[in-house]
Amino acid sequence: MNHAIIFYITLLLAILSTCVALSFETAGHNLLKACHHELSRRRAIRSVAACTIGLAPSLTCIINSQPAMASIKDPKTGILLPEAGEIEGAFPATWDDDDNPFISMGKEGFSRLDSADDSVFYTDPRFVEHVDENAVKAMTSYISDRFLERGDTVLDLCSSWTSHITAQSKDRLELKRIAGLGMNSKELSSNPLLTDWAVLDLNKASARLPYEDSIFDKVICQLSIDYLTRPLDVMREVGRVLKPGGRVAILFSNRLFIQKAIGLWTGADD
Numbered sequence: 025m026n027h028a029i030i031f032y033i034t035l036l037l038a039i040l041s042t043c044v045a046l047s048f049e050t051a052g053h054n055l056l057k058a059c060h061h062e063l064s065r066r067r068a069i070r071s072v073a074a075c076t077i078g079l080a081p082s083l084t085c086i087i088n089s090q091p092a093m094a095s096i097k098d099p100k101t102g103i104l105l106p107e108a109g110e111i112e113g114a115f116p117a118t119w120d121d122d123d124n125p126f127i128s129m130g131k132e133g134f135s136r137l138d139s140a141d142d143s144v145f146y147t148d149p150r151f152v153e154h155v156d157e158n159a160v161k162a163m164t165s166y167i168s169d170r171f172l173e174r175g176d177t178v179l180d181l182c183s184s185w186t187s188h189i190t191a192q193s194k195d196r197l198e199l200k201r202i203a204g205l206g207m208n209s210k211e212l213s214s215n216p217l218l219t220d221w222a223v224l225d226l227n228k229a230s231a232r233l234p235y236e237d238s239i240f241d242k243v244i245c246q247l248s249i250d251y252l253t254r255p256l257d258v259m260r261e262v263g264r265v266l267k268p269g270g271r272v273a274i275l276f277s278n279r280l281f282i283q284k285a286i287g288l289w290t291g292a293d294d
Contacts, residue, residue: 138283231258
C-alpha cells in the first residue's frame with residue numbers, strides 16, 4: 025500500500041474531525057455529508073480516493089474525477105494512466121492501526137535527512153516554480169476558476185512569491201483577503217496577490233496559526249504538505265481558522281527538496 029496516499033487521506037479526515045461543518049469538494053460527492061450520515065471510514069476514504077487523479081507529470085490534486093484508460097499513455101509524457109478502480113482498490117477492506125501512518129510508522133516516518141532548523145534552509149529566497157509549466161497552469165486554473173468563490177477570505181498556507189491566483193480572478197471574485205503564511209519574508213513581500221503576510225515555521229512544536237478562530241472561507245496549501253513534520257497538528261489549526269462550511273485544498277507533487285521532505289514521502293514511490 026502507498027503510505028503517502030494513506031497519509032494524505034488521514035490529513036483530510038483530521039480536518040473534518042476538527043471543523044465539523046467543513047465542506048470539502050469532491051467529484052460531485054460531499055465527504056462531509058457522507059460523514060454526517062455515519063458512513064464507515066472505508067466508504068469515506070474511497071469517496072476521496074475516487075477523486076484523486078494525476079493532473080500532470082508532477083502534480084496530483086483533488087478535482088473532478090475522470091475515468092482512466094490504463095491502455096493509453098499520455099502522448100506528451102508517455103506515462104501510463106492508472107487503471108479504473110486501481111486507486112480505490114489500494115485501500116484496505118478494514119481500517120486498523122497498521123494502515124495509519126501516524127500510528128504505525130512512528131517518528132521515523134516524519135524525520136528528515138536535514139534536521140537542521142528550517143529557518144537556515146529557507147534563508148535565501150527562491151523565485152522559481154517547483155513544478156513544470158503544465159502543472160502550474162493546472163493549479164492556477166483550479167484555484168482561480170473553480171475553488172475560490174466570490175467574496176472569499178483566503179489563507180495561503182506555506183505561501184511564497186506566487187499563490188497561483190490570477191489578478192483577474194481576485195478582482196472578478198472580489199476576494200476580501202488573501203493572507204500568506206510562509207518561511208521567507210522576501211518571497212512573501214514579492215507576492216502581489218497577498219493582502220497581508222507573516223513568517224512562521226509550522227514545524228515548531230509551539231506553532232499556532234496567527235489568526236482568529238473561524239476567520240477564513242478557504243485555505244490552500246500548495247506543494248508543501250510533504251515538508252510538515254507535524255502535519256496533523258497543522259491541519260487541526262487549519263480546521264480552527266476555517267469558518268463553518270469552509271473548504272481546504274491541498275495540492276502536492278512528486279517533486280520536492282528531498283533533504284527537507286519527511287520520510288513518509290521520500291520513502292514512497294509516485
